[in-house]
Amino acid sequence: MRRLQGKVALVTGAAAGFGEAIARLFVAEGAKVLLADLDGAKAHVLAETLGPAARVVACDVSRQADVQAAVAACVESFGTPDVVVNNAGTTHRNQSMLEVDEATFDRVFAVNVKSIFHMTRAVVPLMQARRSGCIVNIGSTAGIRPRPGLAWYNASKGAVNLLSKSMAAELGPDGIRVNAVCPVMSPTGLIEQFLGTADTPEARARVIAGIPLGRMSTPEDVAEATLYLASDAARFITGVELPVDGGRTI
Numbered sequence: 243m244r245r246l247q248g249k250v251a252l253v254t255g256a257a258a259g260f261g262e263a264i265a266r267l268f269v270a271e272g273a274k275v276l277l278a279d280l281d282g283a284k285a286h287v288l289a290e291t292l293g294p295a296a297r298v299v300a301c302d303v304s305r306q307a308d309v310q311a312a313v314a315a316c317v318e319s320f321g322t323p324d325v326v327v328n329n330a331g332t333t334h335r336n337q338s339m340l341e342v343d344e345a346t347f348d349r350v351f352a353v354n355v356k357s358i359f360h361m362t363r364a365v366v367p368l369m370q371a372r373r374s375g376c377i378v379n380i381g382s383t384a385g386i387r388p389r390p391g392l393a394w395y396n397a398s399k400g401a402v403n404l405l406s407k408s409m410a411a412e413l414g415p416d417g418i419r420v421n422a423v424c425p426v427m428s429p430t431g432l433i434e435q436f437l438g439t440a441d442t443p444e445a446r447a448r449v450i451a452g453i454p455l456g457r458m459s460t461p462e463d464v465a466e467a468t469l470y471l472a473s474d475a476a477r478f479i480t481g482v483e484l485p486v487d488g489g490r491t492i
Contacts, residue, residue: 255330336438
């Protein structure tokens with residue numbers, strides 16, 4: 243039996259990178275998925291490949307009205323979400339913390355952290371009414387073992403990681419599980435910002451040198467970890483920070 247058969251999921255940042263891989267795997271495992279992404283056109287292209295089990299809503303996760311609309315669209319299309327994956331994220335360029343301007347700082351925290359505030363307020367009451375639900379927040383190893391150059395991004399993901407534990411502790415009595423998946427760097431659309439340089443084999447090698455298993459993460463690695471936490475196989479797991487990092491945080 244498919245691991246998410248009959249489940250409804252909402253995935254933010256679903257048009258590319260980790261979100262796309264999560265959406266693809268969730269549909270393959272039997273879920274109906276609402277794809278929420280700032281790039282609605284790109285999300286529609288993905289939805290066409292996934293078929294009737296996928297629907298799309300354009301969504302800026304930093305805006306309360308957009309997040310509420312995304313949840314409403316999910317309910318209208320498929321029903322109350324059983325699983326929500328807060329995946330949408332952004333970063334600033336790898337540089338001195340003193341060189342990051344206020345607007346960039348605000349955007350990083352709005353997309354990475356405040357988005358979860360908005361989603362929680364929109365979806366948790368629906369899950370509480372059913373006394374069941376699963377939320378997976380995409381955190382980062384940057385929030386566990388930070389490195390220079392990404393200070394404000396690191397802080398935002400540290401907030402996501404700790405928030406996941408706080409949510410788990412508070413929402414557990416309502417039957418709602420909350421966990422964080424914490425990837426190491428991956429060759430997705432943000433890689434040059436994370437590197438702070440051009441994406442070259444040499445730049446990647448410097449990152450890979452710190453990963454015992456000898457490679458970056460892939461979107462598929464992150465999707466498989468997210469699927470596990472979303473599935474009934476993890477029914478007694480809540481409040482964990484799951485590094486998907488090839489040993490980077492050892």
